[in-house]
Amino acid sequence: MASVAPSLPLFYNDLMPLNTRDHANWRARGADKASWLAGVHAVPLTVEEFPQAGRHFPIIFASGDNPVPLALMGLNEGVNVFVDADGTVTQGVYLPAYARRYPFMLAKLQPDTDELSLCFDPSCGLIGDFTDGEPLFDGDQPSDATKAALAFCEQFEQAGQRTQAFLDEIRKHDLLMEGEVSIQPNNGGEPFVYRGFQMINQEKLRDMRGDVLRGWAQSGLLPLLYAHIFSLELISQIFGRQMEQGKAPALQPIA
Template identity: 60%
Template sequence: MATEAPNQQLPLLYHALEPLNSNVHRKMKIRSIEKSPVIGTTHAIPATVDEFTLLARHYPIIFAVGDNPVPLALMGLTEGVNAFMDDNGVALEANLYVPAYIRRYPFLLARLTPDSDELSLCFDPTVGAVGEFEDGEPLFEEDGQPSKATKAILEFCEQFEAAGQRTGAFIEDLVKSDLLMDGEVAIQPEGAAQPFIYRGFRMVDEEKLRNLRGDELRKYNQSGLLALIYAHLFSLSQVREIFARQVAQGKGPMAVPQREPAEA
């Protein structure tokens, strides 16, 4: 299942970052990503609290293990399997809610230098969404000013960053109240001799939640954090739906050959 939060120099999905520049990219256009195999093989996507209620309708919302328990929308139960996207990273269903993290790709706001407080709009040049195409939306006007499309991208990335800050505050409250516990989900398919056990993630401890002091619980309710917690808890029932999806797609655990332990 999920393991630790991404701990790498580049964010999840991104292979490279290039700052958007009116001189370098003035004649370039942005077009839809035709295919992104990395999305099609990513089983857990970072989530923001702003989209918890929408995500919970489709995916389990879990928390990463380790020192940085970021919330993740679980799109598959197996590393390398995304039960909601095809091999090209295209949604299998037209009405599927796609996490904002994916919809932001290949753009993001990033600091060009570690000691800078300024965020610059960057993109991943390896995915083929930005270039001197005949089709697509211009990135800049003739006078070098950002185009309407670029302004919309920038606004979405800014909204995502703000949502990320709210998500960080939510995580701080969970950690401060010691509400996270190691998670475990058991699925017993019909005809299987033993249940499939999924671990390697964190979840809210319902017993600790029930035992919160009245003033602390009231604070959670008034701030809206309690609704987010229950969205997370209710979403965990979707694990069984993903299991069924993977089995139907031939990607379930029964279709995966058991590997021998690697030699030391």
């Protein structure tokens, strides 16, 4: 029952492969709160989520050589304006698939193979040798709950591959630029300036060749770019929510 990954992604404190030998009688409890999201200000997104997520959050790209798309749920480290400290999520807000798959994920058990296995975070408090919850196995076969978790994780991995193809395309055309946002508080004073993220360079997008834009329109990539661009208008709303909640931002990067 050892962990399988020395370097763990966001939310995960440990990873353990799910198997009948160790977990034959274990169950999974449903979660009415998302405690793992509390205090997390930026959550990875897949491109398929841009249209829906962009109605709720600004969509930005992480800085550096691997510009992962992120849903911005707060402007500062440790601040999530949509999730309370106990994990209560604002009603009606969209939850990124990255957050919804927790505590499960697919991971390599052997570094020299591409095979992925269903794993879970044993520290989550949602999976264990409980008397309540959904069984993880039906005899020596995965239960319906486990099959559903596996299917969701597989869909997420496929969406991740499509997201990488999207990122490869925009990087090929050098469309990303360093972002900067300046917000003037209502009570005056110095503006809050946020950096440390990337965004689409709209000037380069306007100057893109017509045949490239037509191809992007036909493939569905162009609407995704504009979903990102339009979502940036929500940064001021996130700032306003932070002020209303008494979580005044500090002058530091947002990603």
